[in-house]
Amino acid sequence: MARLLLFNKPFAVLSQFTDRGSPTTRATLSDFIAVKGVYPAGRLDRDSEGLLLLTDDGRLQARIAEPRFKLPKTYLVQVEGEPEDAALAALRRGVQLKDGMTLPAEVAAIDPPDLWPRNPPIRVRKSVPDCWLTITIREGRNRQVRRMTAAVGLPTLRLVRWSIGDWTLAGIAPGQYRELSA
Incomplete structure (x- = not known):
């Protein structure tokens, strides 16, 4: 076994x-x-x-x-900024990166999840808001989620992979x- x-x-x-x-x-x-x-x-x-x-x-x-098996991977992603509908729509359609277009992602804005504290903590800037997203992808390029959020103007502050398949x-x-x- x-x-x-x-x-x-x-x-x-x-x-x-x-x-x-x-x-x-x-x-x-x-x-x-x-x-x-x-x-x-x-x-x-x-x-x-x-x-x-x-x-x-x-x-x-x-x-x-x-x-090639396209097993879904879901991430809890804290991004810098407040996402506009156009940014979320772009992630859902697929984003053009230097190594080509990504597959469409499942994306939703969520309330801050109840996670453990990160050590060291992420940088917090009082003048810049942040937001949490769930992002599910079915490919696994190098630093893909970080590059996708950056491409739509939402730099990743914290990235937690929550699930792979079931x-x-x-x-x-x-x-x-x-x-x-x-």
Whole structure:
């Protein structure tokens, strides 16, 4: 039976088990996960938080990570500014990035979610409002959600991946994981 770990990756943790080539030691998955033989199914940037799936099954890993399967990934995104309808509509249609047009995203403005505090906290500017969005994408380009929100004039302040397919972060504290049978 394949193993599947649902890990709540904290901010500033690399989505790998070792940190090669860095002059300073950075936090990695090995600081949180002692399970042998599991590997990340996809990546989450160092400055992003949230759900990272790890498995010991190569087929499952490919099914989760491969863009051709278009597994939906939902993010809670704190952006700088108040989104206008045109910006949200652009995200829903797809956004032109340097590496091409994105697929349409599901986007909604939401009330601030009840999340753990981020360490370090995001920068807050009293003269610049912020807003929370849910964004669901079905591809996984490098820093895609950040680049999409920036392209419509809404720089990302905080990015938390909440779900991948049917797997969610619900009930998993930062730095903790839940093991499931896949």
